[in-house]
Amino acid sequence: MTTLSTTDPRTGTTTPTLIEQTTPERLVEITTLARDAFRNLSTRSRAWRAGLLQALADGLEEDREAxxxxxxxxxxxxxxRLTGELTRSIFxxxxxxxxxxxxxYLEAIIDHAGDTPLGPGPDVRRMLVPLGPVAVFGASNFPFAFSVVxxxxxxxxxxxxxxxxKAHGSHLLTSQRSYxxxxxxxxxxxxxxGTIGIVYGQQAGADLVRDPRITAVGFTGSLSTGKILQSLIDERPTPIPFYGELSSVNPLIVTAGAVAERGEExxxxxxxxxxxxxxxxxTKPGIALVPEGEAGDALAAGLVSRGGAADPQTLLNSRIHHSFDEIRTRLIExxxxxxxxxxxxxEEGFARTPAVLEIDADHVTPAVTEEAxxxxxxxxxxxxLAQIGATLAAVPDSLTATxxxxxxxxxxxxxxxxxVRDVVGRIIYDGYPTGVRVCWAMHHGGPWPATNTQHTSVGATAVRRFLRPLAWQDAPQEVLPPELREGxxxxxxxxxGVLRPSGS
Structure with missing residues (x-):
C-alpha cells in the first residue's frame, strides 16, 4: 500500500497522512457499491432525495470548524475565504x-393518444432520468465548492x-473529512x-474514468489533464459524457468613457x-483592455502601486508556484x-506578489493570451474599438467577458x-467576473477551451449534465414514474403542447 502525503503551501512542509492510495481492487468495490446504490436510489422519491441534500448540508454545518x-x-x-466557500457549498x-x-428540471411532457394530421397517434410521455454513478474530480483551487462537497x-x-x-492531491485531509x-x-x-464514495491517487483517477460502472465524469482543472481524461474515456468500449471546465482568460474591457469617469474605482x-x-x-480576468492615454496610464499605475505594496499570497501547490513564474517569463519572451x-x-512556502504586464493592442498574438x-x-x-475586436480574436474563448x-x-x-457574445458563457457589465452566484439563472461554462460542453457547472441547470431523456409509449399507468401519471x-x-404549472 502506498501512503500519501499532504503539503502545507504556507511553509512547503510535507507530512505523511494515513490515507492510502486506492488500489484497483478497492476501486472496483467502490464503483460496484455505487452501481448498487444507484439502483436503490432509483426507487426513492424526489421528496426523499431533497431531504438527503438537506441532511448533507446540515452535516457540513455541524462539521464546519474541523x-x-x-x-x-x-x-x-x-x-x-474558506468559511465563505463552505457556506456556499452548504447553500x-x-x-x-x-x-x-x-x-x-425533469422536463416532463405528455402527449395523449389521439388523432393527428398524420393519423392516429400513440400516447407518448417523456422526462429526464438519471444516468447512473458519476465520477467527480475535486479541483485544487476550491477545496469545498468544486471538490468533495x-x-x-x-x-x-x-x-x-x-x-x-476522486480526491485532489493538494487537499487530501480536507477531502477525507469532507467525505x-x-x-x-x-x-x-x-x-x-455506496451513495457517496471516494478514491485517492492519480492512478485511481485514471481507473475511475475507465470503470464500466461509471456513467459520466465531472472535472474542473487544467486543459492538459482534461484532455488526458477525455482520451481515457474515448478508449472505453462505451464512451460516456465528460463535463470539463478547463481553461479561461476572461477578458475585461474598459471603454474610454469608463476610464475617464471612474478610472480609480x-x-x-x-x-x-x-x-x-x-x-x-x-474566472480571474487575465487580460484587461485599457485605452491609451493619461487616464489609462493612471489605471495601470493604480494596479502597479497596489501590487507593489502587497504582501506575498500563498499559491496552492508547488506545481502552480513553478508554473506561475514559467508562464510569466514566456508571456514576456x-x-x-x-x-x-x-x-x-x-521567504518560505509557495507565495508570490502580483505581476502586471503590458502590451500594445497591435502586438497581441495568441502567445500573450495564455491562462496564467x-x-x-x-x-x-x-x-x-476596431483594435478591441482584433485583440479578442487572439484570445481563447472564455467563461466570461466583462x-x-x-x-x-x-x-x-x-x-x-x-x-463577445459568441465567445463566452457569461457577460458582466460594470462589475467583475470573480464570484459566481449560485442561483437558478447562473451559467458557468463557455465555448472551448473554457469548457468542452454547453452545460454549466454552477446553478440549478447543472443537474442537466447527469440526466438523459426517456420516453414511454402507450405505457400502463403503474409502470410510469409518478411525475408522468394522470392527475x-x-x-x-x-x-x-400546453405548459401547465405545478398546481394543474
Whole structure:
C-alpha cells in the first residue's frame, strides 16, 4: 500500500497522512457499491432525495470548524475565504433540494393518444432520468465548492445518481473529512451504502474514468489533464459524457468613457478581482483592455502601486508556484509583453506578489493570451474599438467577458456585447467576473477551451449534465414514474403542447 502525503503551501512542509492510495481492487468495490446504490436510489422519491441534500448540508454545518481548519493547513487560503466557500457549498446543496422539489428540471411532457394530421397517434410521455454513478474530480483551487462537497457532487445527487469522488492531491485531509461528513449524514438519512464514495491517487483517477460502472465524469482543472481524461474515456468500449471546465482568460474591457469617469474605482475593483485568492480562480480576468492615454496610464499605475505594496499570497501547490513564474517569463519572451511589476517571493512556502504586464493592442498574438494561474494580469493598451475586436480574436474563448462603459456609451456597449457574445458563457457589465452566484439563472461554462460542453457547472441547470431523456409509449399507468401519471403531480409539465404549472 502506498501512503500519501499532504503539503502545507504556507511553509512547503510535507507530512505523511494515513490515507492510502486506492488500489484497483478497492476501486472496483467502490464503483460496484455505487452501481448498487444507484439502483436503490432509483426507487426513492424526489421528496426523499431533497431531504438527503438537506441532511448533507446540515452535516457540513455541524462539521464546519474541523473542515475549515483542515483546508487552511492544506491550501494556505485564509479562514474568511474558506468559511465563505463552505457556506456556499452548504447553500448549494439546499438550492438543489429546492430544484428537486420544484421538479421542473425533469422536463416532463405528455402527449395523449389521439388523432393527428398524420393519423392516429400513440400516447407518448417523456422526462429526464438519471444516468447512473458519476465520477467527480475535486479541483485544487476550491477545496469545498468544486471538490468533495461541491457543485458536481450536489447536482449529481440531485439528479438521482450516486457519486464517486476522486480526491485532489493538494487537499487530501480536507477531502477525507469532507467525505466522512457526507457519508455520515447520508447514512443517517437512510441512504444505501455506496451513495457517496471516494478514491485517492492519480492512478485511481485514471481507473475511475475507465470503470464500466461509471456513467459520466465531472472535472474542473487544467486543459492538459482534461484532455488526458477525455482520451481515457474515448478508449472505453462505451464512451460516456465528460463535463470539463478547463481553461479561461476572461477578458475585461474598459471603454474610454469608463476610464475617464471612474478610472480609480476600476483600478481598485480590477486589482481585487485578479488577485482574489492569489489569482487562483477560473474566472480571474487575465487580460484587461485599457485605452491609451493619461487616464489609462493612471489605471495601470493604480494596479502597479497596489501590487507593489502587497504582501506575498500563498499559491496552492508547488506545481502552480513553478508554473506561475514559467508562464510569466514566456508571456514576456514569446508574447513580447512588458513587465510593469515583477512578483516577489516569500521567504518560505509557495507565495508570490502580483505581476502586471503590458502590451500594445497591435502586438497581441495568441502567445500573450495564455491562462496564467496566479495573481498576474496583462494590460492591453488600445486606441479604438476596431483594435478591441482584433485583440479578442487572439484570445481563447472564455467563461466570461466583462464590459466597463459610461452612461453615454450605449452604442459602444452594444457593439462590444456583439463582439463577445459568441465567445463566452457569461457577460458582466460594470462589475467583475470573480464570484459566481449560485442561483437558478447562473451559467458557468463557455465555448472551448473554457469548457468542452454547453452545460454549466454552477446553478440549478447543472443537474442537466447527469440526466438523459426517456420516453414511454402507450405505457400502463403503474409502470410510469409518478411525475408522468394522470392527475395533479405537483410539478410543471407540458401536456398536449400546453405548459401547465405545478398546481394543474
Amino acid at each position: 473542515l475549515v481548519s483542515a483546508a487552511m493547513s492544506e491550501t494556505g487560503l485564509p479562514q474568511a 448549494q446543496l439546499r438550492l438543489f433540494a429546492d430544484v428537486v422539489t420544484e421538479g421542473g 461541491g457543485g458536481d457532487t450536489a447536482s449529481a445527487l440531485a439528479a438521482g445518481g450516486s457519486v464517486v469522488i 466522512e461528513s457526507l457519508a455520515r449524514s447520508a447514512a443517517a438519512h437512510g441512504a444505501p451504502e 476600476i483600478a481598485e475593483g480590477l486589482y481585487t478581482s485578479f488577485t482574489a485568492s492569489a489569482g487562483q480562480l477560473c 514569446e508574447g513580447h509583453a512588458r513587465s510593469l511589476l515583477a512578483p516577489r517571493a516569500a 494561474f496566479g495573481p498576474l494580469i496583462v494590460l492591453v493598451r488600445y486606441r479604438d 464590459i466597463h462603459s459610461a452612461a453615454g456609451e450605449a452604442q459602444e456597449r452594444q457593439a462590444l456585447t456583439e463582439v 395533479q403531480v405537483g410539478i410543471p409539465r407540458r401536456v398536449d
